[in-house]
Amino acid sequence: MASDRRDDTAQGNAQHQQDLSRRKFLKNSGLLAGGLVGGGLFGGLLTGSLEKKEEKKKIATVKKESMVMEARQFFSRQHDFDVLTAATEQIFPEDEHGPGAIKLGVPYYIDKQLAGRWGINGRDYRHSPYAVKLDDTDKSAGPAGEQSILDRGDIFMLGLRKLDDESQKRFKIGFDEAEEEQQIEILQDFDDGKVAMNGVTSAEFFNLLLQATLEGAYSDPLYGGNKDMEGWKMKEFPGAQASYAGYIEQEEFKKLEPVSLRDYQGH
Amino acid sequence: MVKKLQKVDAVIVGSGWTGGIAAAELTKAGYNVVILERGGDKKHEDFVGTKDELRYSKRYDLMQDLNKTTITSRNSMDKEAIPVRNNSNARLGNHTGGAGNHWNGMAFRWLPYDFEIYSKTVERYGKGKIPKNSTMQDWGISYDELEPYYDKYEKTAGISGEENPIGPPRSDKYPNPPMKMTPTIRLFSEATKELGYHPYRIPSANNSQTYTNPDGEKINGCVYCAFCEEYGCDFGAKADPIGTVLATASKTGKLEIRNGANVNRVSHDGSKANGLVYTDITTGQEFEQPADLVVLAGFVFTNTQLLLTSKIGTPYNPATGQGIIGKNFTGHFNNLSTYIGARGFFEDKKFNNFMGTGGLGASIDDFSGDNEDHTDLDYLHGYEVHYSQLGTRPIAHNEVPDGTPRWGKEFKKQSLKYFNRNLFITAQSGFLPNKTTYMDLDPTYKDALGNPLLRVTVTYDQQDRNRAKAGVARCEEIMKQMGADDMHVDVVKDDIEFDHKFYTDHFFGGTIMGSDPSNSAVNTYSQMWDMDNLFVVGGSTFPHNSNYNPTVTIGAFAYRAAEGMIKFLKEGGNVAQAALETNA
Numbered sequence: 064m065a066s067d068r069r070d071d072t073a074q075g076n077a078q079h080q081q082d083l084s085r086r087k088f089l090k091n092s093g094l095l096a097g098g099l100v101g102g103g104l105f106g107g108l109l110t111g112s113l114e115k116k117e118e119k120k121k122i123a124t125v126k127k128e129s130m131v132m133e134a135r136q137f138f139s140r141q142h143d144f145d146v147l148t149a150a151t152e153q154i155f156p157e158d159e160h161g162p163g164a165i166k167l168g169v170p171y172y173i174d175k176q177l178a179g180r181w182g183i184n185g186r187d188y189r190h191s192p193y194a195v196k197l198d199d200t201d202k203s204a205g206p207a208g209e210q211s212i213l214d215r216g217d218i219f220m221l222g223l224r225k226l227d228d229e230s231q232k233r234f235k236i237g238f239d240e241a242e243e244e245q246q247i248e249i250l251q252d253f254d255d256g257k258v259a260m261n262g263v264t265s266a267e268f269f270n271l272l273l274q275a276t277l278e279g280a281y282s283d284p285l286y287g288g289n290k291d292m293e294g295w296k297m298k299e300f301p302g303a304q305a306s307y308a309g310y311i312e313q314e315e316f317k318k319l320e321p322v323s324l325r326d327y328q329g330h
Numbered sequence: 331m332v333k334k335l336q337k338v339d340a341v342i343v344g345s346g347w348t349g350g351i352a353a354a355e356l357t358k359a360g361y362n363v364v365i366l367e368r369g370g371d372k373k374h375e376d377f378v379g380t381k382d383e384l385r386y387s388k389r390y391d392l393m394q395d396l397n398k399t400t401i402t403s404r405n406s407m408d409k410e411a412i413p414v415r416n417n418s419n420a421r422l423g424n425h426t427g428g429a430g431n432h433w434n435g436m437a438f439r440w441l442p443y444d445f446e447i448y449s450k451t452v453e454r455y456g457k458g459k460i461p462k463n464s465t466m467q468d469w470g471i472s473y474d475e476l477e478p479y480y481d482k483y484e485k486t487a488g489i490s491g492e493e494n495p496i497g498p499p500r501s502d503k504y505p506n507p508p509m510k511m512t513p514t515i516r517l518f519s520e521a522t523k524e525l526g527y528h529p530y531r532i533p534s535a536n537n538s539q540t541y542t543n544p545d546g547e548k549i550n551g552c553v554y555c556a557f558c559e560e561y562g563c564d565f566g567a568k569a570d571p572i573g574t575v576l577a578t579a580s581k582t583g584k585l586e587i588r589n590g591a592n593v594n595r596v597s598h599d600g601s602k603a604n605g606l607v608y609t610d611i612t613t614g615q616e617f618e619q620p621a622d623l624v625v626l627a628g629f630v631f632t633n634t635q636l637l638l639t640s641k642i643g644t645p646y647n648p649a650t651g652q653g654i655i656g657k658n659f660t661g662h663f664n665n666l667s668t669y670i671g672a673r674g675f676f677e678d679k680k681f682n683n684f685m686g687t688g689g690l691g692a693s694i695d696d697f698s699g700d701n702e703d704h705t706d707l708d709y710l711h712g713y714e715v716h717y718s719q720l721g722t723r724p725i726a727h728n729e730v731p732d733g734t735p736r737w738g739k740e741f742k743k744q745s746l747k748y749f750n751r752n753l754f755i756t757a758q759s760g761f762l763p764n765k766t767t768y769m770d771l772d773p774t775y776k777d778a779l780g781n782p783l784l785r786v787t788v789t790y791d792q793q794d795r796n797r798a799k800a801g802v803a804r805c806e807e808i809m810k811q812m813g814a815d816d817m818h819v820d821v822v823k824d825d826i827e828f829d830h831k832f833y834t835d836h837f838f839g840g841t842i843m844g845s846d847p848s849n850s851a852v853n854t855y856s857q858m859w860d861m862d863n864l865f866v867v868g869g870s871t872f873p874h875n876s877n878y879n880p881t882v883t884i885g886a887f888a889y890r891a892a893e894g895m896i897k898f899l900k901e902g903g904n905v906a907q908a909a910l911e912t913n914a
Contacts, residue, residue, distance in 0.1 A: 153737075153738060154737040154738065155737070155742055156738065156739050156742060158739060158742060158743065160742065160743065160746050163742075181389065184415075184416075185397065186389070186390065186395050186396060186397055186416075186417060187396055187397060187415045187416050187417075188396045188397060188399075188400040188413050188414070188415040188416075189397060189415070190413070190775060190776070192774065194412050209415045209416045209418075209419070210412060210415065247738065250737075254736075254737070273736070273737055276737075277725055277728065278384060278388060278725050281383075281724035281725045282382075282383060282384035282388075282725060283382055283383070283384065285382075286384060294724065295724060297746050298724050298745075298746055298749045299684075299749065299750055300684050300722075300723070300724045300749065301684060302381075303379075303381035303382075303557075304381075304555060304556075305553065305555060306553035306554065306555055307553070307554040307555065307556065307682070307684075307685035307686075308510075308552075308553045308554050310682065310685065311510055311512050311554045311682065311685045311686070312510050312511065312512055312513075313513075313682075314513050316680040316681070316682060316750065317682050317685075324379070324381065324382060327379055327381065328379040
């Protein structure tokens with residue numbers, strides 16, 4: 064699961080609450096239908112009746128085995144990260160073709176990117192005056208809020224909290240706990256620019272989220288997403304191959320084992 | 331306090347193709363040259379193992395960092411321009427080698443028509459055919475005069491190609507055979523042949539075999555790894571300034587490249603350039619580098635901005651049509667003159683889309699320039715249609731048939747299915763200059779050193795939209811012939827405006843050339859009419875845009891300019907004057 068939640072320090076009701084929401088989230092994000100049911104962490108969460116001690120042990124095992132048990136660099140509040148996780152999984156869901164955003168490590172990829180130069184628009188021109196309200200023809204100069212004074216980290220925080228607010232307002236439940244259809248409905252409204260936000264449009268936030276999710280699914284695994292090159296495998300993209308000179312004239316499709324930069328540069 | 335340095339023979343702004351060619355020719359002739367390059371030092375070693383889509387195609391690692399400087403953009407004179415803040419909208423070259431490091435290597439010559447566009451149009455269709463708002467003009471040079479310089483550039487870069495059945499005359503064949511024929515290139519070629527057109531392989535600077543150029547520089551044979559555009563070549567197989575002209579200049583011991591040197595202005599006394607004033611960006615210290623010969627070999631924006639901030643020449647005034655500097659801005663605009671066309675989706679065919687290289691593909695010239703009779707058409711100039719196999723990378727390529735959502739389950743399913751089952755062909759068209767498409771200094775925004783940003787105003791003319799529509803329709807026809815089961819065809823709307831994306835790196839104008847100081851900033855040797863020891867070289871000197879990629883034409887004019895510079899250093903005066911007198 065996409066979390067480094069400190070289960071071992073959680074207390075009583077709070078633990079129960081979290082378990083419930085986790086269960087709901089699992090259900091909503093389709094993971095229950097996937098291959099994870101019965102795994103240590105989820106088995107424990109679902110039965111809910113295991114002894115604390117045993118659960119702790121199982122979580123530790125899963126943490127070691129799972130790719131998503133990383134630490135957050137940018138997001139300080141767990142709930143913001145849970146909203147991000149749920150949103151990316153709706154954009155790029157797990158299905159019969161393979162893993163979705165969560166299993167690919169996309170939320171952690173985004174967390175790392177926001178903590179770095181991209182998150183503070185380090186390469187961008189950042190001098191005032193900024194234009195917030197633009198003519199339609201000028202708006203294309205500002206995908207993902209380019210003309211906003213907000214940096215990408217600010218936009219993500221505002222956008223994720225707005226997603227959650229919308230869910231609370233409409234369904235009286237956090238975005239990460241909402242049903243799949245409810246999450247999709249809200250995300251679609253953001254995509255369509257229908258949700259009012261300050262300093263940036265909801266569509267600009269959504270574009271940024273969509274772009275970052277695809278990057279996390281398909282960039283080289285060295286950035287923390289595309290776990291085990293599973294994104295590339297689904298897409299039949301072979302990565303950083305040295306040469307295609309031997310195949311490029313051939314008529315038939317060439318399936319190749321992908322190569323990451325770790326393989327390529329680490330010689 | 332500006333610190334004055336010791337005088338050199340020549341000082342050049344920029345280390346891309348034009349600065350590199352000037353440096354190679356000047357140092358071979360025995361002159362001492364300093365290149366001022368604001369970007370960092372790059373060697374081929376920097377390009378080894380950099381097959382990283384996120385770093386180079388999404389974070390633009392090789393491009394000019396916009397936090398120091400950018401441009402501002404607007405659609406018409408009555409609007410306030412806004413800055414282009416992000417590299418996703420401006421992919422401009424930087425560092426030693428400039429944009430020559432990350433070009434795809436498509437190496438077309440332009441047409442005889444391009445250089446004499448005004449007279450050839452009037453001759454064939456009469457004066458009435460020239461649109462009212464047009465500022466198109468002849469370049470003051472013919473294709474035949476430029477041809478030897480084309481040949482020289484092609485041999486320096488080892489261009490690999492085959493004869494174009496309807497191309498302009500050549501004095502010699504390409505120095506290397508064409509690149510490999512792939513199944514998808516064959517599909518495009520056969521379809522266009524069946525339609526009666528004349529396909530030929532795109533001439534390429536990704537060398538088809540190991541090659542040693544006339545200066546003794548070795549370029550390796552391409553291995554088709556598919557990381558070309560936005561990337562330096564992993565294998566030293568793409569002709570770039572670092573491996574060719576800069577290497578040639580360095581071997582003489584007469585070249586110094588000063589990195590991190592941001593040129594602020596040309597110092598001059600009104601009739602002679604004294605040198606270049608620049609800031610060392612590591613210390614903030616300002617220097618003046620004096621020289622007998624001063625060369626502006628930056629990108630279109632840099633050259634134009636430097637002349638305007640240095641107060642050299644007369645700024646163009648769109649209200650009166652007077653003045654030259656900033657005039658005739660043109661380009662391959664993303665949503666109008668390139669990157670539009672037809673995308674075909676195939677149910678039963680799967681292609682090796684991820685294999686490729688930058689200059690790999692085929693093109694047809696049946697509609698290029700004035701090759702088609704424009705008597706009954708509502709536009710001038712034309713378009714070339716090409717298919718190129720650059721190698722599709724997974725973050726950028728998520729093409730899905732029309733009607734598919736852009737995220738979620740259905741998107742994922744379709745984007746995975748079609749990643750290797752879609753092909754795109756594009757019509758790259760000319761864009762003709764008009765009165766209100768130009769550059770000047772922005773009144774509001776400044777760069778990190780306090781210099782005003784260059785402001786770009788782009789107004790599409792109706793004929794440019796008409797040409798784009800015709801090109802897209804041709805793509806649709808060809809893609810159908812190629813057997814696509816489903817198609818996405820781009821729509822060119824009647825009211826489409828410039829989208830402020832300076833992504834193609836194909837931009838021109840601002841310091842245009844001509845045969846007469848009344849309608850041009852430089853002569854055809856790229857020498858300023860009103861300051862004879864100042865040469866301004868590159869795309870900024872092109873009075874209009876053709877439908878072809880520009881690098882080879884830029885290279886050819888750079889060789890001609892270098893010849894002019896050497897002539898000037900020997901004899902002084904306006905080096906085009908003799909030619910003018912002959913014509914008179």
